[in-house]
Amino acid sequence: MSLKRxxxxxxxxxxxxxxMSMVVLTGCDTSAPAxxxxxxxxxxxxxxxxxxxxxxxxxxxVKIGIIMPLTGGTATIxxxxxxGSEVAVEEINAKGGIKSLGGAKMVLVPADTxxxxxxxxxxxxxxxxxxxxxxxxxxxxxxTTFPATEVSExxxxxxxxxSAVKDEITERGxxxxxxxxxxxxxxxxEMLSAVxxxxxxxxxxxxxxxLLYEGTDWGRSVGDGLKKQVxxxxxxxxxDESYTQGMSSFQSQIxxxxxxxxxxxxxxxxTPDHMLFNKGAMENKLNLPYGLLSLGAGAEDPAFYEQMxxxxxxxxxxxxxxxxxxxxKQPWIAxxxxxxxxxxxxxxxxxxxxxxxNMYIIADALERAASADREKLRDALSKTNITSGPPLIMxxxxxxFDETGQNTMSHGVISQNLNGKRTILFPVExxxxxSAKPVWPVPNWEDRK
Amino acid sequence: xxxxxxxxxxxxxxxxxxxxGAVAVGLSLIFGVLRVINFAHGSMxxxxxxxxxxxxxxxxxxxxxxxxxAAPVLxxxxxxxxxxxxxxxxxxxxxxxxxxxxVLLVTVGVGLILDNGALLFFxxxxxxxxxxxxxxxxxxxxxxxxxxxxxxxxxxxxxxxALYLLLAKTEMGRxxxxxxxxxxxxxxxxxNVYRIFAITFGLGAATxxxxxxxxxxxxxxxxxxxxxxxxxxxxxVVLGGIGSIPGALLGGMIIGLIESxxxxxxxxxxAAIFSFLVFIVVLLVRPKGLFGKLEA
Numbered sequence: 001m002s003l004k005r006x007x008x009x010x011x012x013x014x015x016x017x018x019x020m021s022m023v024v025l026t027g028c029d030t031s032a033p034a035x036x037x038x039x040x041x042x043x044x045x046x047x048x049x050x051x052x053x054x055x056x057x058x059x060x061x062v063k064i065g066i067i068m069p070l071t072g073g074t075a076t077i078x079x080x081x082x083x084g085s086e087v088a089v090e091e092i093n094a095k096g097g098i099k100s101l102g103g104a105k106m107v108l109v110p111a112d113t114x115x116x117x118x119x120x121x122x123x124x125x126x127x128x129x130x131x132x133x134x135x136x137x138x139x140x141x142x143x144t145t146f147p148a149t150e151v152s153e154x155x156x157x158x159x160x161x162x163s164a165v166k167d168e169i170t171e172r173g174x175x176x177x178x179x180x181x182x183x184x185x186x187x188x189x190e191m192l193s194a195v196x197x198x199x200x201x202x203x204x205x206x207x208x209x210x211l212l213y214e215g216t217d218w219g220r221s222v223g224d225g226l227k228k229q230v231x232x233x234x235x236x237x238x239x240d241e242s243y244t245q246g247m248s249s250f251q252s253q254i255x256x257x258x259x260x261x262x263x264x265x266x267x268x269x270x271t272p273d274h275m276l277f278n279k280g281a282m283e284n285k286l287n288l289p290y291g292l293l294s295l296g297a298g299a300e301d302p303a304f305y306e307q308m309x310x311x312x313x314x315x316x317x318x319x320x321x322x323x324x325x326x327x328x329k330q331p332w333i334a335x336x337x338x339x340x341x342x343x344x345x346x347x348x349x350x351x352x353x354x355x356x357x358n359m360y361i362i363a364d365a366l367e368r369a370a371s372a373d374r375e376k377l378r379d380a381l382s383k384t385n386i387t388s389g390p391p392l393i394m395x396x397x398x399x400x401f402d403e404t405g406q407n408t409m410s411h412g413v414i415s416q417n418l419n420g421k422r423t424i425l426f427p428v429e430x431x432x433x434x435s436a437k438p439v440w441p442v443p444n445w446e447d448r449k
Numbered sequence: 450x451x452x453x454x455x456x457x458x459x460x461x462x463x464x465x466x467x468x469x470g471a472v473a474v475g476l477s478l479i480f481g482v483l484r485v486i487n488f489a490h491g492s493m494x495x496x497x498x499x500x501x502x503x504x505x506x507x508x509x510x511x512x513x514x515x516x517x518x519a520a521p522v523l524x525x526x527x528x529x530x531x532x533x534x535x536x537x538x539x540x541x542x543x544x545x546x547x548x549x550x551x552v553l554l555v556t557v558g559v560g561l562i563l564d565n566g567a568l569l570f571f572x573x574x575x576x577x578x579x580x581x582x583x584x585x586x587x588x589x590x591x592x593x594x595x596x597x598x599x600x601x602x603x604x605x606x607x608x609x610x611a612l613y614l615l616l617a618k619t620e621m622g623r624x625x626x627x628x629x630x631x632x633x634x635x636x637x638x639x640x641n642v643y644r645i646f647a648i649t650f651g652l653g654a655a656t657x658x659x660x661x662x663x664x665x666x667x668x669x670x671x672x673x674x675x676x677x678x679x680x681x682x683x684x685x686v687v688l689g690g691i692g693s694i695p696g697a698l699l700g701g702m703i704i705g706l707i708e709s710x711x712x713x714x715x716x717x718x719x720a721a722i723f724s725f726l727v728f729i730v731v732l733l734v735r736p737k738g739l740f741g742k743l744e745a
Contacts, residue, residue, distance in 0.1 A: 072673055075573030215718060243717045246677045248469075248668075251461040252712030252720070259454045272575045272669050279577075279667060283584045283595040307669070309579035 061107045062098060062372045064089075064362060065127035066355075067138035067148065068162070072115035073245055073272050076303040077351045078140055081162055082110060083343040084355030085137065087336060088390070092363050100370035106363065109133055113144045120144035124151040134372045135160065135365075135381075137358050140351070141270075142166035142184075143216035149177045158378040160358045163321070163351060166221040170406040178381050180361055180391075180399050180407045181321060181354060184218075187295055187412065188225035191266070191319045192233045194414035194426040195293070198440045205440075206290040210239035210262035212253055212277070213295075214269055222268035222295050238262050247273055250280040257286060264290035267299075274298025278312040282445060291442035292316045296412075302346040310420050315442040321350040321412045323395025324422055325432030333393055350412075353393045360391040361399060395430070453591035458709045460592050464602045466705020470698035471605035471660045472678045473685035474612060475653030481692020482629040482649045485535060485552050489560035491679020493654055496563055497523050497661030498670040502576050505665070512578060512665045513600065519658035527654025530559060531647040539646070560675070567672040577669040601663040608659050609698045612652070616694065625649050629692060684728050690741025700739060703727070 066085055068078035089106045097103040109131045113120035120139050127133045128151070135158045139145045145164035152159045153174045161169060161179035165187055170179050182190075199205025211226055213219035219242060230237055239260040241253060250273075257265055265288060269277060274297070281292065292315075298304050299318040326333040327348060336356060337348035346352075361384060366372070369380035386392065386399040398409040413430045415422040416438050423436045476490045487493075500519050504510040510518070538552050583597035616622035627635040628645045636642045668674075681704065689700025704724045711720030731738065 071568055071573050073575070073671070075671070076575060079573065241716050244721070246674075247717065248677050248681070249461070249465050251465070252458060252709050252717055255454055255457055255461070256713060259451060272671065272674075275575065275577055275669050279584070283586060283597070283667070284593055285586065303574050307575065307577045307579075309581075309584065311584075312579075 059101050059104045059372050061105045062101065062366060063107050063109050063131060063133040064359070065109050065111060065124075065131060065133035065136040065138075065157075067111040067113055067120065067123055067127065067136060068140055068355075069115040069144065070110070070112040074115050074141060074270050074297075076271060076346075077297070077301050078113075079344055080301070080340075080346060080349060080352040081138075081140060081355035082108075083340050084336075084348070084352035084357075085359045086343065086355075087339045087352075088356040088359035088363075090339075091390075092359065098363060098366045100367045101372065104366075104372070106359070106366075111138075113139050113141070113148070115141060115144065117144050117147045120148040121151050124148040124157075125155070128152060128155040128157045133157065134374055134377055135362055137355075137362065138162050140164065141216065142169065142218035142221060145169060146217050149174065152176060156378075157374055158381055160362060160381070162354050162358055164218070166217045167225070168221075170404045174405065175382075176378055176405075178384075178401050178405045178407075180358060180396075180401075180410060181394070182410045182412060183406060184221040184225045185229075186410070187319055187321075188222060188229055190412055190414060190426075191293055191295060191317075192226070192229055192235075194317070194319075195235075195264075195290070196233050197426055197428075198438050202438075202440055206263035207234065207236055208238045208260070208262050209235050209293075210241075210257045210260055210265040211237060212239075212241050212243070212257070212265055212267055212269070214273060215242040215244050218297070219268040222266075226266055239265075243273070245270060245273060247276060250277045251284070253277075254280050254284050254286050257288070258284075262288060264288050264293055267292060267294045268296075269294070269298045271298040271301045271304050275304060275308055278308060278316070282309070282312040285445040287444045287446075289441040294318045296321055296350070300350045302349050306346075311448060313417050314420075314448060315439055316417045317438075318415050318417070318422060319412055320415055320422070320424075321394070322353045323413055323424070323430055324350075324415060325424055325430075326353070326393060326395060328432060332390075336393065350394070357391045357393050360389065361386065364391065454713065455710065457592045458713045459706060460594065461598075462706035462709025463702050464594070464598045464705070465709065466702035467602040467605040467698065468598075468660070468664065468701070469678065469681050469685050469705055470689075470701025471601075471608055471656065471663075473682040473689070473701055474609055474694055474697040475656035475660075476682045477686045477689065477692060477694065477697040478612070478656075479650055479653040480686065482625055483531075483535075483646055485556065485650075487650075487653070488553065488556040489530075489563060490653075490657070490682055491675030491677075492560040492563035492567075493523060493526065493675070494657045494661055494664075494678055495567060495670065495672065495675035496526070497658045498665055498668075498674065499567060499571055499576075500658070501662050501665045502578060502670055505578050512580070512662050513604075514662075516604075516659045516662035519662050520655040521658070523658035523661075524651040524655035526651075528647045528651035530654075531650035532643070534559065535650070536643050536646060539643070564672050564675065571672065573672060575669050575671040578665050580666050583666040595667070597663075597666040601667070604659065604663045605698065605701075608656060609694055612656065613694045615652075621648065625652075684724060687738055688728055688731050690738025693738065693740040696738060696740030 068081050070078045093105045097105045111123040111127055137160045139148055140163045142164040146166055149159050153176050158176045165184040167183045211223050213223045296319050327337045340348050340352045365380040369376040384399055391399055396410045399407050402408050413424045414426040415424050424430055424432050425438050479487045497519050501512050501515045504515040585596045587594040624640050624645055685700040689696030707724045708720050711723045
């Protein structure tokens with residue numbers, strides 16, 4: 001009896017090991033060496049063949065991969081980016097699609113990174129090899145975009161970056177990656193310049209600062225960028241801390257900031273942690289003379305402002321990735337905002353605007369390439385030179401990629417939350433209300449109404 | 450490092466540790482009685498938190514009061530889960546065909562269904578509740594305590610105490626303890642073992658309902674939030690001793706203390722290493738945990 005049982009058991013064990021290893025191996029079957037030689041050759045050659053056969057390439061739709069965090073801690077932002085892209089694609093298709101391709105329609109093929117680097121990489125492979133997209137747009141978080149663009153570069157698929165600011169994304173000598181938005185050094189520089197400007201205008205400003213940032217690529221690139229530049233702005237870092245996303249409490253960090261003697265804290269946090277931190281700062285009455293200086297992300301997410309008590313974010317400075325006065329200044333941006341709101345119940349924000357802008361950039365490149373071929377599209381993207389129109393919804397002065405793929409004409413704005421509204425204060429020429437002045441230093445928690 | 454800061458950190462650590470304990474207590478109970486590692490524990494907490502959130506948004510019910518609704522609802526969820534999903538596997542196990550390993554996998558599956566169900570019905574957005582008084586603080590000299598955390602700690606202790614008394618003094622508690630000691634002997638004494646299983650699972654889930662109601666005022670909820678507290682619960686349960694109610698609370702407070710005080714000297718991520726180190730040391734030196742009873 002026992003011998004038979006043991007045989008059964010070892011058979012079952014062997015069977016399950018075999019089954020599991022098959023599952024694991026099939027999961028990894030898009031193995032690196034084999035794929036790149038196979039897949040990209042196929043679309044290129046069929047496109048070349050059809051292009052050679054018929055002068056006007058008969059393409060009825062162009063597939064565009066859109067890879068964002070649709071679930072997980074940054075899901076609200078991922079869905080905002082996707083909604084912006086959907087609105088742009090609908091507008092472009094309604095106006096006749098890509099005219100140089102005979103009215104071909106843009107079709108979005110979505111993928112979810114779940115906020116995880118490994119999922120981003122495998123989803124990129126799926127978009128490139130299975131879905132045969134012409135170009136990929138994404139992926140919000142630097143932590144996911146950095147590895148995913150390595151995959152796309154290897155598979156020779158052009159990639160238009162959404163949001164991810166990690167400097168190295170365009171510093172690897174890659175040919176297929178294009179970033180219309182700021183890189184981290186620019187973001188940090190803008191925030192530091194704003195602080196220096198307020199210091200000059202009022203004669204007051206911080207000397208000791210604290211850094212608190214999330215521990216993946218984005219947070220660390222912000223931290224590194226700040227550390228490299230603070231000396232030239234006369235600031236000293238008295239606390240420098242990273243944390244893992246999904247904290248249960250920021251009490252330790254808040255206590256540390258208090259005891260470090262910092263006069264301001266630079267924050268790089270995604271939505272859930274930013275919410276927890278602001279709540280904690282309010283509850284613990286973290287009194288910093290020059291307040292919270294947020295490098296965005298969570299602080300640019302309308303979900304953050306909707307869910308939080310207004311007292312918790314009053315007087316907070318935010319480095320916004322786009323010109324937040326857009327909807328007020330320009331009717332067509334307000335229109336786009338309404339369309340986005342119809343989709344996701346939030347008005348436009350920097351991430352939805354970026355999703356919108358990137359689709360127009362891709363459409364512009366498709367028009368010039370007159371082809372859905374990845375190589376031709378890549379070449380067209382590298383020659384992008386946009387000085388007006390929907391892609392500039394972000395408020396940039398233009399879109400032109402340098403030899404590393406970085407747009408050199410991007411910039412954000414610095415706002416302060418005054419009376420519940422984010423008011424642009426820097427750069428001075430971007431101020432929506434020219435008379436707006438910062439509340440600097442910020443009042444103590446006890447003195448706020 | 451000033452003594453006030455250290456004291457503040459210690460108090461903060463104890464407060465949040467109490468909450469880890471409260472979340473872990475249910476897990477400890479379920480594992481102690483049923484020998485089931487409930488991997489859906491974090492997900493059930495998340496469901497409880499969403500319930501508290503919706504009661505607040507739709508009916509304006511104060512989260513602390515919604516424990517009265519959340520606990521019975523989660524009891525029902527746990528009861529049905531045990532009765533209709535897990536017990537059938539127990540019954541089959543008796544015939545020697547199905548290994549108890551399958552129960553573990555079933556709870557993983559349930560956790561996935563709950564997580565993705567929440568994602569489907571509630572969306573991926575992060576939600577939070579803002580109660581005006583919850584941000585008020587209690588100033589004890591140099592130590593500033595936040596009311597919502599103090600209340601959460603007090604509720605954790607009260608709930609753990611109540612659960613302990615339930616197990617120690619009531620008839621049902623005695624039945625549960627009997628079943629945890631020896632399943633077959635308890636059955637021979639005339640106890641309906643499967644019903645006791647279901648009630649125990651329900652009780653474990655009900656504690657999550659209470660925990661959810663005092664977590665919402667200062668935390669947030671989104672479909673993946675269960676893993677934050679869920680994973681810590683496993684450490685707390687093993688540290689405190691499987692099946693020991695006071696052990697779970699004390700284990701939680703120890704972990705909270707280590708994280709909070711450790712976090713003053715190193716980064717939070719590194720401080721977490723200390724709690725895992727303690728976990729490993731306890732497992733090596735005293736495998737049944739600090740207060741665990743060695744089951745037969």
